[in-house]
Amino acid sequence: MAAILIIDDDDSMRSSLWHMVKRMGHQVDSAPTLREGLEKASTGAFDVVLLDVSMPDGNGLDILPDIQRTPAEPEVIIITGYGNPDSAELAIRSGAWDYIEKGTSLKAMTLHLVRALQYRQEKIASRGASVTALKRHDIVGNSHKIRDCLDLVAQAAAGDTSVMITGETGTGKELFARAIHSNSRRAEGNFVVVDCAALPETLVESLLFGHEKGTFTGAEKAREGLIQQAHGGSLFLDEVGELPLSVQKAFLRVLQERRFRPLGSQREQVSDFRLISATNRDLDQMVRDGGFRDDLLFRLRAFAIELPPLRERPEDIKELARHHVDRLCERYGLAPKGFAPEFLDTLAQHSWPGNVRELVNTLERALASARLEPTLFPQHLPLDIRIQIARAAVEQPEPGAAPQRITQSLPRLQDFRETVFAQAEKQYLRDLLSLTDNDLKEACRIAGLSLSRLYALLSKHGIKPA
Structure with a gap:
């Protein structure tokens, strides 16, 4: 028996869904406002939340991430009286199980709920075994979004299909690529990293495919290419959006046949590698603009993992700070450092546009500032971060304070x-x-x-x- 929460201000709809869930033999609770619904979701162990979009106190999509961050991490089914494509896309991108209109028959809605519960049951059963045994390679955090990404890592590692990892700069794309390799059957093979942004366009084919002696000026001996070095292991194309168009066609053939010809050679070579790629660019837009081949993108994105920015998983900041400070102290021969509560509060208030990479660099600067002092305080953080937090605190009006000037307001x-x-x-x-x-x-x-x-x-x- 599962527990279902209905958040809807429509009395008749709430009543219909209530009786539908009861007939299915599950426990059910309901709330007519977003505020009450979020309170119940935060304190109850619900498996599925049926969430309306248009509510008297706001838009249901706005609290979708908050519901997913509650301890039970329920599946969320969006129900709306009048759907639109933009809302549907936002809901699915935000992690909703489904997006359905209220005119849908109760029979169809029952099926949606049955499938969501089946998915949740199987996910919980498999998550413990797959993620617990996973080699995480410095992937720190246990937020809902990180655990979902680790679930995908476990799925990708079990197969051999091409994987594309997307996300902002500094989110840890190479760490996740290494985790896929280390947990796969190819773990004993090489993990070959190709930084496509750093490849000289005149030498990119030589570096990837290799060359024979005398093929071009300076080729004093034959050289094995990176693709051949990845034989039996994994080839990681970092910043794959930077791969020159001139090379994309040739690389597409390599992906299709796993065969290639080094420059200057008359014989083809075979390389059995698993491809993992990563980018922070919009490759779909690049395809539309003619900067990337759509057939290559199709091959690269057979399995996709999108990493969340740090601002969307603030609950991981404390664990990240502890992990990296301990690691840095050990590297520099420093005694372990403690955290003042205000230090962690300041970290939590920063937006971290550079994501985990920026956080690690900031912690390293804080340690340099603290030196032998045993506790880290906000004063040890870089001045620009402290100024930003101080300005934000002053700009926020105090509760109950009269506004200094009247401004025209507009709804979202x-x-x-x-x-x-x-x-x-x-x-x-x-x-x-x-x-x-x-x-x-x-x-x-x-x-x-x-x-x-x-x-x-x-x-x-x-x-x-x-």
Whole structure:
């Protein structure tokens, strides 16, 4: 028996979902506001949350990450009276299990819930075994988003398909690539790193494919290419978006056949390697702009892992700080350092645009500032970070304080769109019933709606046909 939470301000919809869940034999609780729903999700052990988008106290999508960070880490199914493609994309990108409209039949909604519960049960059962045994290679953190990424690492390591790792600079793409290699059947083979951004365009083919003696000026002896060095292991193309177009076609053939010809050679060589690539660039946009081959991107992205920026997993900052400070102290022969509470608070308030890499560099500078002092305080942090935090604290108005000047406020664009859409939809339904003299079948024919969908819309807007 599972536990389900319904967050919806529509009494009739909440009642329908309540009875649906009860008929399935599960426990159920509900909340008519986002605030109450988040409180219940934070204190209860729910498996699935059914979350409405348009709520009296905000947009449900805004609290989706907060719900996912609660201790139970429930699956979230977004339910909405009027969906739109942008909201659907945002929901799925944010980790929602599904995005469905309220006009969907209860039978279909039941199936969505059954599948979400089945997925959750299997994920929990497999996560313990796969992630616990995983060699993490300095991947620090146990937030929801990092554990999801580690689940994907375990899945990727079990196969041999090409993997693409995306994420902002400093999120640890090479660490995750090494973790995939170290947990795969190729762990005993080489892990060959190719920094595509640092490859000289005139030598890139020679470095990748190798060359024979005398092929070009300066080729005094034959040289084995990086692709051949990765035979039996993994080839990691870092910043693959920087790979020159002139090389992309040749590399595509290597991926398809695992065969290549060194420069100046008459014979082809074979290399059995596993390809892992990484980039912080939008390769889809590069394809549209003609800067990257779509057929190569298709091959590279057979399995995808997107790493979260540090600002989206602040709960990992304390663990990251402890791990890296201990490591740095050991490297420099320093005694272990303690943290003042204010030091960790300051770290948590920074946005870390450079992600984990910036955090590590900052901690190294703090240690240099502290020297032999046993405790790290905010005063040991770089001046620019302390100034940024101080300015942000002053710019935030104190609770209850009167504003110094009156400013015109505007709602969020998405909220404005939804409000206008709801008003137009309500007026359309009123005009529709008036035109058809409350003949619901005729209204369905004109509007192109099913009867259940029409009933759902009328209920949402509080319209009762005569």
